[in-house]
Amino acid sequence: MGFPRWSRLGSDLRRAPGRVRARVTTARGRGGPSRRRSRTSHADPPRGGSCRPGRVGSRPHLRRHPRGHRGGHLLSTARSGDSGGECPLHRAAGARDISRCATSPPRHREAGGVRSLVRQPSRAFVSVRRFIAFGVAIVVIFSTLTARLYDLEIVRGDYYHQLSEQNRIVRLPVPAERGGIVDRNGYVLARNIPGFAISVIPVDLSRTREDELSQRLAALLDLPSDAIGDVIRAQRIRNPYEPVRISKTPVPREIALVVTERAELFPGVRVDPESIRFYVDGTLYAPVIGYTGPITEQELAKLKDSGYLPDDDVGRTGIEDVYEQFLRGTYGWREIERDAAQREIKTLALQRATVGNTVSLTIDDRLQKLLDAELRKGVDEDKFTQAVGVAINPQNGEILAMVSIPGYDNNMFARGISTAELAALNADDRHPLVNKAIGDRYPAGSTFKMVTGLSALSAGTATRDTVVNVSASSFSVSGTTFYDWRAHGSLDFVHGFAHSSDIYFYTLAAGTPFAPNVHGVGPDAIAKYARMLGFGAPTGIDLPGEDGGIMPDPQWKIATFDEPWTIGNTYQEAIGQGFVAVTPLQLLNAYASVANGGTLWQPHLLKQVTDAAGKTLPIPQWTSQKLDMTQENLRLIREAARRVVTIGHAYMPNLKIPIAGKTGTAEFGASAGKDSAGRNKLGFHNWFVSFVPQADNTDPTAQIAMAIFTYDSSKSLCELCLNPAVGMTQRILEQYLGPNK
Structure with missing residues (x-):
C-alpha cells in the first residue's frame, strides 16, 4: 500500500472539525517501513480516547479500548512491523470500530474521520468540580437559613412570640344591648327582642356553590346576590375561617328557621342570636323616637376611637340619634384560644357587656294615643292630606305629645327596610319620613x-x-x-x-x-x-x-x-x-x-x-x-x-x-x-x-x-x-x- 496523498489527509481533517492537532502515522509502503509525523503537536491523545500508535522496538502498551469495547479487554497496540499496518486493536474491534483509532490506515480514516488528540478534561475532574460547586451551594443555603433562624429566634424572638400568642389567644368583643326608651310614666316605647345574625364561613362553602348560595340568600334577605357573592369572596381571601356577616341588620326568627331547618341548602351559613330593636307602637312614635341603622364607613372612621365596630347599629334619627351616647351600651370581651386553623377551642376569660341606659321621655303615652286617634280619624274620614298635633307643658317646656301624619313604621328600618319599601316612602309627596311638627313650615x-x-x-x-x-x-x-x-x-x-x-x-x-x-x-x-x-x-x-x-x-x-x-x-x-x-x-x-x-x-x-x-x-x-x-x-x-x-x-x-x-x-x-x-x-x-x-x-x-x-x-x-x-x-x-x- 502506498503513502496517502496529503490532499486526502487534508480532506479527512476537514471532515473532523475541531480535531486539528492530530498525530498521523502513515501506513507502511511496499518498499519497507517508513514513518512520517505530521506538523502538528506530538501530544498524546486524551485518556480513554483513540488508540495510541506504537513505536518500533517498544513493548506493547496495554490500553482499555475506548467506548466501542465495553467489556474492558486489554489490547496491545500494533508494532510498526505488523502486516497491513493494522494494529491488533483494529483486528479485535472489527472494521466497524477501526475509525475510532487515529493510527488506522487511510481507508479507515476516510471512513471514520480523524479523532482529536487534544487532551480534554477527564470525567473525574468534571465530577470533582461539580461536587465542589454543589457543596458550596449547600453551605451557602444552610448559612442563609442559619442566619434567618438566628434572626427569628434570637434577635426578634420576643416579637414573633407575641404575634404567635396573639394568633393563638384572641380577645373578641361581646356586644352590648341598647338601652330602652320609656314615656314619663315608665311605659316602654322601644326595647330589644331576640333576633338573629346571618353569616357565612367561606371555608365551609365550596367555590362551586358560591353563586347558588348567594342567589338563595338574596331571595331570603332581599339583598343583591352580587353583593353577597362579593362579601363571601373577599372574606375567603382575608380569612376563610372567620364568619362574615351577610345581613347588616338582624333577621327575625322566621328567616333564621328557614336557614337552620334547610341547612343542606345553605352550606357554610351560620345563624347567631342577636338583638333586634323593637318599637312597641311603630308608627305612633316613629317621628319622635326615630330608628337605628348600620353604621357607615364615614361614621365608623369618626367613632372608632369611641369603641364602635363595623357591625354596630347607631341612631339614625329622632331620640335614637340625639341620645345615642346614653342609649349605647358598653362592650364586654371574651378571650378565646384558637387552633392553627383559627377555630375556637375554648373561652379563657369573659368580661360581660353593660347594657345601655334607659332614656325616659317627657311624652305621656295616654295623651299621645288620644291625639293620634283623633288625627287619624280626620285623615281617614274627613280626607285631610296631613295632620299634626303637639302638646307641651308651658311651665317647663316638656313635650307631652307629638304626632305627625302620615308617618312610617320605624320597625321597618329596625328589621331592615326593603328597597321597594324605601322607594315607596320617598315617592310619597306627603313626605311621611319628615316629622311635620318640626320639619315642615306652613302659613300661620x-x-x-x-x-x-x-x-x-x-x-x-x-x-x-x-x-x-x-x-x-x-x-x-x-x-x-x-x-x-x-x-x-x-x-x-x-x-x-x-x-x-x-x-x-x-x-x-x-x-x-x-x-x-x-x-x-x-x-x-x-x-x-x-x-x-x-x-x-x-x-x-x-x-x-x-x-x-x-x-x-x-x-x-x-x-x-x-x-x-x-x-x-x-x-x-x-x-x-x-x-x-x-x-x-x-x-x-x-x-x-x-x-x-x-x-x-x-x-x-x-x-x-x-x-x-x-x-x-x-x-x-x-x-x-x-x-x-x-x-x-x-x-x-x-x-x-x-x-x-x-x-x-x-x-x-x-x-x-x-x-x-x-x-x-x-x-x-x-x-x-x-x-x-x-x-x-x-x-x-x-x-x-x-x-x-x-x-x-x-x-x-x-x-x-x-x-x-x-x-x-x-x-x-x-x-x-x-x-x-x-x-x-x-x-x-x-x-x-x-x-x-
Missing part, C-alpha cells in the same frame, strides 16, 4: 294675630280699648282688595281677637280707612316681637331636622327678592299670610310663653336617664328666656284667647274645662278646584292653638298647651266656621283632663 293664618296684637300693645300703638269699626268686609289700597270674612261692626281688642277680624288686625299693623286715628305698628316692630316669641329660628328641641321657619321684614324681602316692602306685605303679615311661615312647634311654644306669664322655654323630650343600676345620670339643662312684655299685655291676650272659645270663632258648647286658644285658617297654593266664575280655588289649612289654665281665669297657670294643624282640610271660605281642629281639641282635652280621665 289667624293664629299669628296674637303676635300682631302683642306688637301693637307693646309698642303702644294699641290698647285694650282700641276700637275699629269694621263696617264692610273688604277695602282696597293701591288697586289691591283686602278682605275680612264678614263686616263685624265696632270691635275692641278682645272682641277683634275673639272674632278673628282681619280688618281689625290690618288696622293694628298698618292702619286702614276704618280707623283713621289708629296708626299701624309697622312691619319692623311685628318682626321684632315675633322673633322675641321664637319665630324665624329653630326652637332648639332635642330632635334632628328642625326647620326655623320664615319671619320676614323689609330687609329680608330686599335680600331675598331684591324688591321693596309694600303695605300689602304688612297686611298679609298681620294675619299670618304672605311670607310668614312657621312650624307647628314654633307656634305652640309662642302661645305657651303667653300662657305661663312670659317665659319662652326650650322645648324638650328628655326627662331622665338612668343606668342599669337605677342611678340617675346628669342630663342637659334646658334654657329659657323672659319676654320683654308687660304682664298686663300678656294677661289681655290670655283673656282674649278665652273669649275665642266662649263667644268667638271657636265656640265650644257644653265645655267641661276652661280651654283658651286661637283658630287659624290659611290659604295655600294647591288648587281646590274651580269656583262659580271658573277661577282656581285655593285649599286651606286649619289651626287651633290652645292652652288650659287651672281655673277659669287669666292667671298664668296652664299646665298644658296644644296645637293641632290639619292640612288641606277646608275647601272654601264658607267652611271657616267648621274648623275641624277645634272639635278635635275639645274631645282630646276633655278626655285627658276631664273628670273621667
